[in-house]
Amino acid sequence: MKRLRSAPLALAAALGAIVVILFAAGAPPLEAMRVIFEGAFGTTDRLGATLMAWTPLVLAAAGLLITFQAGLWNIGVEGQIAMGAIGAAWMARSVEGPSLVVVPLTLIGGAVFGAAWALIPAWLRTRFRVHEIFSGVALSFVAAAIAVYLIIGPWSRTGVASTSGTDIFDPRAWLPTIGSWRASPVGIGAAVAAVAAVLVLLRGSRFGLRIRAVGRNAESAHLLGIPTQRYLVAAFAMCGALAGIAGTVQATGFHHKLVPSISGGYGFLGVLVVLLAGFRALWIAPIALFFAAIQVGSTQLSLRLGIDSSLAGVIQGALVLVVLIVGGFQVYSAARGPVVTGEGEA
Amino acid sequence: MGRQGRWLKRFALLAAVSLVVAACGDDDGEAPEDFKFGMILVGPQNDQGWSQAHYEAGLYVVEQLGLPADAMIVLDKVNTADRPETSIESVVDEMVAGGAQMIFATSDDMKDGIEAAAAQHPDIPMIWSSGDSAWADGKGYRADLTNLGNIMGRMEYAKMIAGCAAALTSQTGKLAYLGPLINDETRRLVNSAFLGARYCWENYREQDPSTLGFEVKWIGFWFNIPGFTLDPTQVTNEFLASGADVVISGIDTTEAIVRVGQAFAADEAVWAIPYDFRGACAAAPAACLGVPYFNWGPSYVDAMQSVIDDEFEATWLWLGPDWDDINNPDTSAVGWVSGEGLSAEASASLDDFIAGLGSGDIELYRGPLNWQDGSVFLTDGEEATDFQIWYAEQLLEGIVGASAAE
Structure with a gap:
């Protein structure tokens, strides 16, 4: 109920923030918002481009929801996306065969690499009490460095040492598409399935209940007989696997090659999506769509209005700030009033 | 046939010639008023370097061909780090949808994307600057891409x-x-x-x-x-x-x-x-x-003029300086x-x-x-x-x- 009350206020504040930013940038706000909306949804191809950005964002956010519920700040998700892309690229480059064979292998390769990379901060956290924020940031740099090494080294184009990317994969390794749509139904299906699975996992399973118990109070959960470390490791692995699939989508569904910035910033953006969603699985898909629409649609600001489209990043950041401020204000108000329970559920 | 008939014939001939000349008028170097072109830049358009050189060449084209100020559709910073959600193919799609009748892709980094876009839009002439896709003797020759030419300065x-x-x-x-x-x-x-x-x-x-x-x-x-x-x-x-x-x-x-x-x-x-x-x-x-x-302007004008004249061919041009005056803005590449x-x-x-x-x-x-x-x-x-x-x-x-x- 509280979300229903707060949503209109947050939405109004967010729209107000967008108008102020656009106005400050010298853009006619209504026209600019119309251009962004048309750029994201105006044609079926644009809708496809928006869903192309939505897919890895939802996958990353769905994974992050699990780690957030376990009380973990898995900032290293960017690195897990990158390692997933590397795993998928390895499969795409080394396995020859029909799409029906290669594409599943790239997805599995991406998930395995992403999960394996996520197990490193899990191990550091559970074994040495190294906070996952620090290890995650460091491991993201390492993953990016590995990608760069592969691109200008063993996987470089013949006679070239450039961070432009590897050779294009064999088209049989690309995620299949329909017509001129750039978004793959396989990727979209994976994203939808991920949200559904996380929803069921966190809301309707004993596992989810225990994950949340660990996240709320690990010591109490441990005293109640829950093997907390095992659950933390499982949360990391599941998030890493979903992030790895996001990386696969980026590598085999969008770029069709490995590039250094393969994660596309969708990991960090996923953190914002989960925060805005109030840690609820059902809200991830629409909020991610909103973010993807701004990101894709804002290209039109440059093309049609001559406005620097990096404004999209400013808008996204401001949106998060505004909504968090509104949320914080409401928590503050609630603390002074009657106690409200039930907030922050999956 | 009397005198009046002869005059009528002459008049008809004159009228026919006039119509033919008028019809050819559009092809005589004049750009249509609604002619637009796309300019895809890998870096910022004011980078004081490679991308700005291309951007200013686009402005030169607009000036030389007498195009309206909004004839150039520009998107800068088109690279995977600055625009992770954008691909060359989607940018070309957008520019064509916005009315672009010609596309300039101005980076070696755009090879894969512009070749794919050229295949997807075979009726839109494109230039991939610094590339070799149109060089019949080159290593990267793409005979199938008859709408993709290359320009590079020596x-x-x-x-x-x-x-x-x-x-x-x-x-x-x-x-x-x-x-x-x-x-x-x-x-x-x-x-x-x-x-x-x-x-x-x-x-x-x-x-x-x-x-x-x-x-x-x-x-x-x-x-x-x-x-x-x-x-x-x-x-x-x-x-x-x-x-x-x-x-x-x-x-x-x-x-x-x-x-x-x-x-x-x-x-x-x-x-x-x-x-x-x-x-x-x-x-x-x-x-x-x-x-x-680099002084891309003159070669871009020539390429666009060939499109306007419906004479575009996917050629590979490696253009040298004008040794009479290597800084001549209208002749030296x-x-x-x-x-x-x-x-x-x-x-x-x-x-x-x-x-x-x-x-x-x-x-x-x-x-x-x-x-x-x-x-x-x-x-x-x-x-x-x-x-x-x-x-x-x-x-x-x-x-x-x-x-x-x-």
Whole structure:
């Protein structure tokens, strides 16, 4: 109920923030918002481009929801996306065969690499009490460095040492598409399935209940007989696997090659999506769509209005700030009033 | 048939001729009022380097062909780091949807995307600058892409001039080259700068060519992408710390001239040579020896005129300087502008060198020349073909730095 009350206020504040930013940038706000909306949804191809950005964002956010519920700040998700892309690229480059064979292998390769990379901060956290924020940031740099090494080294184009990317994969390794749509139904299906699975996992399973118990109070959960470390490791692995699939989508569904910035910033953006969603699985898909629409649609600001489209990043950041401020204000108000329970559920 | 009938016939003939002439009017060099073209830039349009040179060429096209101000649809910073959600194919889709009847993709980095886009839009003429997809004898020839042409300037000459200016000025005999990524294009430009430097070191400075130091370091991309490339400012610092006193830039942006300009202002005897954009010395004029630059405008006008005239062909053009005036904005595809840092004496020698290049008296791609690994590139008296120069296999003997990924 509280979300229903707060949503209109947050939405109004967010729209107000967008108008102020656009106005400050010298853009006619209504026209600019119309251009962004048309750029994201105006044609079926644009809708496809928006869903192309939505897919890895939802996958990353769905994974992050699990780690957030376990009380973990898995900032290293960017690195897990990158390692997933590397795993998928390895499969795409080394396995020859029909799409029906290669594409599943790239997805599995991406998930395995992403999960394996996520197990490193899990191990550091559970074994040495190294906070996952620090290890995650460091491991993201390492993953990016590995990608760069592969691109200008063993996987470089013949006679070239450039961070432009590897050779294009064999088209049989690309995620299949329909017509001129750039978004793959396989990727979209994976994203939808991920949200559904996380929803069921966190809301309707004993596992989810225990994950949340660990996240709320690990010591109490441990005293109640829950093997907390095992659950933390499982949360990391599941998030890493979903992030790895996001990386696969980026590598085999969008770029069709490995590039250094393969994660596309969708990991960090996923953190914002989960925060805005109030840690609820059902809200991830629409909020991610909103973010993807701004990101894709804002290209039109440059093309049609001559406005620097990096404004999209400013808008996204401001949106998060505004909504968090509104949320914080409401928590503050609630603390002074009657106690409200039930907030922050999956 | 009477007199009236003859006049009627003459009138009909005149009317018919008039109609034909009028119908041909649109094809007679006049651009339709609604003609638009797309310009895809890899970096910022005001980078004082590669991308700005293309952007200003687009403005030149608009001016020369009398197009409306909004005829150029521009999208800059089209690379995976700045626009992770954007692909070349989707940008081309958007530009075509916005009315673009011609597309310029202006980076080597856009190879995969523009080739895919050209296949998807076979009716839209496109130019991929610096590429070789339309070179029938080239390694990357795509006979199927009849709507994708290539334009590139023979920057080799301007880089030779840059190398010469560096050698004429250096006090330590150590020259540095700030390289972007490693490929055929960048190797041939480094080789050209080295050949120019070595020639002038030997013939104008009268020094033993083996005493000239020439080192290249590659940052990994055409411009700095934090976290993914080496920092060009840091690399420039390393050059200066190692004793190099002239830094020749091969990257799209101005870090070398900016950093060297700071050192120069602190009374260090160091100089820099930026790249790509005619106005690049403005970042630090006093420390600037000059700039080798591209002048894309005239060739882009020709390409677009061919589209307007419905005569576009996917050709590969490698255009040299206009030796009568290498800085003629309407005729020369590449140029060199000397900077304030170049002494009068060095300037005189450089003019002589340029004249020698223009007359053909100085031919630097003539053997004997060896590759960096000691193998023979050109035997004694042998002149390199375009193919050998374009697809430079290695750096030349005498250059310190990587020829390929290590």
